[in-house]
Amino acid sequence: MCGIVGYVGPQAATPILLEGLSKLEYRGYDSAGLAVRDGEKPATVVKATGKLKNLMEMTDDGRALAGNCGIGHTRWATHGEPSRTNAHPHVSGNCTGSGSGIVESEVVGVHNGIIENFQELKAKMERHGYHFYSQTDTEVLIKLVDYYYHKYKVGPLDALAKTLVRVRGSYALEVMFKDYPGEIFVARKDSPMIIGTTAEESFIASDVPAILNHTRKVYYIGNLEMARISAGNVTFYNLDGDEVQKEITEIKWDAEAAEKGGFEHFMMKEIHEQPKVMEDTLRKYIAGEAGARSIDLSEVGLSAEDIEGLKQVYIVACGSAWHVGMEVQYVIEELTDLQVRCELSSEFRYRKMHLQPDSLVVLISQSGETADTLAALRMAKDKGMKTLAIVNVVGSSIAREADHVMYTLAGPEISVATTKAYSCQLLCGFLLALEFARVRGTGNMEEKYNYYLEELLSIPAKATRVLEDKERIQWFASKFAAAKDIFFIGRGLDYAISLEASLKMKEISYIHSEAYAAGELKHGTISLLENGTLVIGVLTQEDLYEKTISNMVECKSRGAYLMGLTVFGRYDVEDQVDFAVYVPKVDPLFAGSLAIIPLQLLGYYTSVSKGLDVDKPRNLAKSVTVE
Numbered sequence: 001m002c003g004i005v006g007y008v009g010p011q012a013a014t015p016i017l018l019e020g021l022s023k024l025e026y027r028g029y030d031s032a033g034l035a036v037r038d039g040e041k042p043a044t045v046v047k048a049t050g051k052l053k054n055l056m057e058m059t060d061d062g063r064a065l066a067g068n069c070g071i072g073h074t075r076w077a078t079h080g081e082p083s084r085t086n087a088h089p090h091v092s093g094n095c096t097g098s099g100s101g102i103v104e105s106e107v108v109g110v111h112n113g114i115i116e117n118f119q120e121l122k123a124k125m126e127r128h129g130y131h132f133y134s135q136t137d138t139e140v141l142i143k144l145v146d147y148y149y150h151k152y153k154v155g156p157l158d159a160l161a162k163t164l165v166r167v168r169g170s171y172a173l174e175v176m177f178k179d180y181p182g183e184i185f186v187a188r189k190d191s192p193m194i195i196g197t198t199a200e201e202s203f204i205a206s207d208v209p210a211i212l213n214h215t216r217k218v219y220y221i222g223n224l225e226m227a228r229i230s231a232g233n234v235t236f237y238n239l240d241g242d243e244v245q246k247e248i249t250e251i252k253w254d255a256e257a258a259e260k261g262g263f264e265h266f267m268m269k270e271i272h273e274q275p276k277v278m279e280d281t282l283r284k285y286i287a288g289e290a291g292a293r294s295i296d297l298s299e300v301g302l303s304a305e306d307i308e309g310l311k312q313v314y315i316v317a318c319g320s321a322w323h324v325g326m327e328v329q330y331v332i333e334e335l336t337d338l339q340v341r342c343e344l345s346s347e348f349r350y351r352k353m354h355l356q357p358d359s360l361v362v363l364i365s366q367s368g369e370t371a372d373t374l375a376a377l378r379m380a381k382d383k384g385m386k387t388l389a390i391v392n393v394v395g396s397s398i399a400r401e402a403d404h405v406m407y408t409l410a411g412p413e414i415s416v417a418t419t420k421a422y423s424c425q426l427l428c429g430f431l432l433a434l435e436f437a438r439v440r441g442t443g444n445m446e447e448k449y450n451y452y453l454e455e456l457l458s459i460p461a462k463a464t465r466v467l468e469d470k471e472r473i474q475w476f477a478s479k480f481a482a483a484k485d486i487f488f489i490g491r492g493l494d495y496a497i498s499l500e501a502s503l504k505m506k507e508i509s510y511i512h513s514e515a516y517a518a519g520e521l522k523h524g525t526i527s528l529l530e531n532g533t534l535v536i537g538v539l540t541q542e543d544l545y546e547k548t549i550s551n552m553v554e555c556k557s558r559g560a561y562l563m564g565l566t567v568f569g570r571y572d573v574e575d576q577v578d579f580a581v582y583v584p585k586v587d588p589l590f591a592g593s594l595a596i597i598p599l600q601l602l603g604y605y606t607s608v609s610k611g612l613d614v615d616k617p618r619n620l621a622k623s624v625t626v627e
Contacts, residue, residue, distance in 0.1 A: 002088070002112040004193070005072040005210055006174050006184050009201030009231045013070035014062035020203070020210035021052055021074045030082035034059070035089040035108045036070035040181050043070075043108045047087040068231075069182050071174045071204070073110035078276070079118065080135030090139040092146030106178045107146045111138040112206055113170035113191040121166070141167065145175060156185045160226055161239045164189070174204060187226040192262030195219045197248070200232045207261055208251055216251040220262075265614040267415035267508070271600055272467060274420045278593070279460040280409035281424040285431050286453055293453040295435045301404045302388060307439040312356040314385075315342040315429075316376045320422045320500055321364035327496035327592050328362075328429030334589060335443035336436045345372035349379050357384075362432070364390045366413060366421040368398040377401055390428045392421050406432070415615045417508050419600050422500065423463075426593055430456060455587040459594065462584040466597045469581075473598055476563070476579055477605035480534050483511050487525070487555075488599075489518040490538035491548050497538050497592045501599035508607040508617045518551040531559035536599075539566040539573065540583075540591035549576055565595055 003024025007013045013036050021032055032055040033047035044065060048054035052074060059065045073088035080086035093105035115121070118137035121144055126132070130143050141163070149159035156177050164171075164187055172191035174184055186193065186204060196203040196215040203211040208218065219234060221227055225244060226237045236244040263269035287296045313332060315325035325342040332340045343351075345363075349372060361380040365373045368391035377398055380387050389402035392410045399405045408424035434452050437443035480486070486505055488498035495517045502515035516525050518537070529535070537552045539545050545566070553576055556562050564577035567585045574580050583594040607614045 002110075003074045003206045003210070004110050004112050004172055004174055004204065005206075006070070006186070006204030006229070007201070008069045008182060008184055008229060009198075010068060011201070012062065012066070013068050014059055014065040016203075016214070017070050017072035018052070018056055018059070018062050019213065020205055021055075021072050023209040023212075024074055024206055030075045030077045031084065031087035032072070032074045033087045033089050033110075034065065034070055034072045035110075035176060036065050036067035037176060037181055038067035041067075042178060043089075043105075043176060045089055045091065045108065047084050047089075049082060049084050049087065069176070069184065071108070071110050071176060071184060073112075078114055078279075079137045086134045086136050088136075088138060090134065090136065090142045092143050105146075106149065107142055107175055109138070109142045109145070109173060109175040111141055111174075112172040112193075113189070115141055115167055115171065116169040117167065118169075137169075141171070141173065142175070149177070156180060156183075157226055157228060157237055157241060160185060160187050161241060164224070164226075164239060172206060182230055184229045185226065186221065186229065188221045189223050193221050194262075195221060195227060195229065195234050197232060197234060202229045202232060202234055204229065212251065217248050218251055219246050219248060221246075264608075265415065265604070267417055267419060267604055267614050270413055270415055270420045271597070271604065273411070274423050274597065275460040275463040275467070277408075277410045277420045278423055278427055278463060281427050282431075282456055282460070284407075284409055285428075286457065290454065291450060293450055293457075295431055295438070295453070297406075297431075297435060300388070300406045302435075304439045306360075306386065307436055309358055310338060310360055310436070312359040313338050313340045313436075314348070314355075314359060314361045314380075315340065315364065316345050316348045316361055316373060316380075317342075317364035318345045318370055318372055320418045320503060321366065321370075321373075321425060323496060323500040323503065324364055324422060324425045324429055325362070326499060327426060327493055328433060330493045330496060331430060331433040331589050332436060335433050335445075336440055337442050338436060338440075343376075345370065345376045349376045355380075355383055355385065359385050361385050361387045362390065362429075363387060363398060363402065364425050364429075365398050366392045366408075366410070366418055366425070368393045370398070374398055374401070388432075390425050392424070416617055417504060417603070417614070423593060423596070427456065427459070430590055430593075452587065452589075455590060459586060459590065462586060462594055463597055466583050466594055467601075469598070470601050473581070473601040474605045477602055478609045481509075481606050481609035483534055485528065485530075486511055486513045486534045486536065487528075487560075488513065488515040488536045488538065489521065489548065489551060489555075490515075490541075491518050491544040492541050493588070493592055494518075494538035494541050494544065494548065494595075497540070497595050497599070498536075500596055501536070501538070501603070504600055504603035505606065508603055508612065508614055509610060510612065510618070511606065518548045521551055521554065526555065526558065529555055529558045529560050533560050534563065535560040536563045536565065536602075537577070538595060538599075539564055539570070540595050541588050545570070549573070552576060565598060567591070 005020035088110040091105040092107040115137035118140045148162040172193040196211040196218040329342040388404040410421040410424040490498040498515035505513040562577040564573045
């Protein structure tokens with residue numbers, strides 16, 4: 001989720017670029033770089049790995065790099081490890097991208113997004129004599145621009161347009177051309193970008209905070225649009241090269257609202273970040289190439305000897321993290337010989353139960369500061385039990401005090417209703433389950449270990465596919481925004497998914513929502529159904545599908561309106577339900593990672609339809625640090 005900035009004007013560009021990058025560093029801090037031009041001279045490129053302060057030191061806080069036109073980038077690595085070579089800006093030349101210095105290349109650029117077909121494009125460019133110095137998709141994009149610029153002898157806008165129609169993926173792209181000093185050319189699809197102006201200056205950034213100190217007058221460049229930017233002037237174009245007229249907007253948001261990356265709410269932004277952060281979390285703990293992968297828990301510090309000696313696992317958490325634990329409990333028990341108990345932190349710490357020696361207590365908390373979970377951790381340690389924390393915040397209290405720590409790479413999560421942190425916690429739980437099974441020799445791991453790892457690694461791309469169908473969810477949510485009651489039902493893992501889906505609905509839409517194990521409906525709950533009551537059945541577990549469908553039909557016969565959530569290929573569900581939602585197939589043990597996304601969207605769009613404050617629901621806080 002990299003950040004980009006740009007500046008053209010009478011002032012020195014480098015200090016302005018560095019200031020803008022500092023406001024965007026939350027978007028990535030694997031590396032950072034600048035490309036600055038001083039009049040007709042070629043661009044000078046400076047890159048540094050690590051945090052932005054390293055780049056600031058290299059440029060003497062901007063004083064060592066002259067020029068009044070430049071672009072900058074702060075990176076969250078997607079393609080290629082964090083390194084100086086892979087850092088942006090990238091150049092069209094063959095040998096000048098690995099470090100810093102004067103660049104004679106025709107094209108220099110930075111990019112936020114992912115180019116999905118970059119390997120195919122790279123192979124094409126290599127056939128045309130291009131050589132690549134980095135592992136990034138961005139270098140491929142810049143060299144493709146260079147290719148069309150020279151092959152067709154066209155201007156920068158035409159070169160960009162010819163490039164972008166051949167690209168699959170997302171991009172916020174800034175490019176400088178050697179023959180066009182004092183100008184920056186940009187293009188956008190899906191990734192955020194805004195352009196600010198004054199009478200003599202122009203600014204480019206991923207988010208508004210990067211330029212708020214200089215101007216509050218901004219343009220929002222649309223999807224599949226380009227712009228030509230000089231000092232105080234911006235002209236917009238579509239991919240056909242036709243000029244597009246835009247109205248300027250004056251920013252009146254506070255700083256927090258201005259960091260939503262082009263999304264209306266933080267929650268929607270964080271829902272869309274899930275494919276990326278799930279990929280990051282998986283790659284952190286899965287090593288090796290296809291066919292020879294393995295889970296690496298060396299950073300966690302949990303040894304094979306520790307795992308072999310376990311007699312029981314307790315999973316302790318609150319709220320959504322407890323729902324993660326419920327789902328992980330099913331998976332561990334499916335794959336291993338271990339007994340697992342999933343406990344609410346607030347109950348675990350007070351219950352007078354016999355705690356099995358040689359047990360592992362797994363504590364899950366996004367913030368690492370949840371009061372009840374922290375207290376449960378301390379109680380477990382007092383009783384001599386090993387503890388492992390799954391947390392998102394480095395250096396948090398739970399992370400510091402646990403014997404072992406497994407960090408999620410969800411990044412900052414601002415919306416109170418968790419989405420991406422929940423998804424990353426779930427994947428960490430799945431990884432633990434697989435490693436427990438491998439070490440203990442259970443779950444047919446000799447044959448299925450690599451299969452399971454490939455299935456996990458397929459989830460981020462499949463999550464992206466789920467997000468592409470969000471308009472149907474939006475339409476459906478608007479139909480039931482006035483509902484009084486909504487019931488979610490499922491069996492086994494689908495019941496655990498239903499628990500989280502119900503919480504998402506109630507906490508941000510304020511609609512009374514409950515989750516039930518489908519088999520329990522006849523034991524009282526079905527009496528609550530009225531004509532038109534929405535019942536949502538989660539149907540990802542093949543062996544329980546028919547049982548849950550039967551329970552849903554019982555609800556329909558009593559006037560309920562049915563929504564069914566299942567996997568692609570199970571189209572017979574439409575014979576029984578009023579509205580069907582599908583997610584890509586993945587091994588049923590991991591289906592919750594995909595099934596939860598449309599249910600997050602359902603809660604979000606229901607809240608939006610009601611005009612509520614999605615990110616700050618009443619009476620709730622992000623981190624519960626009191627009992």
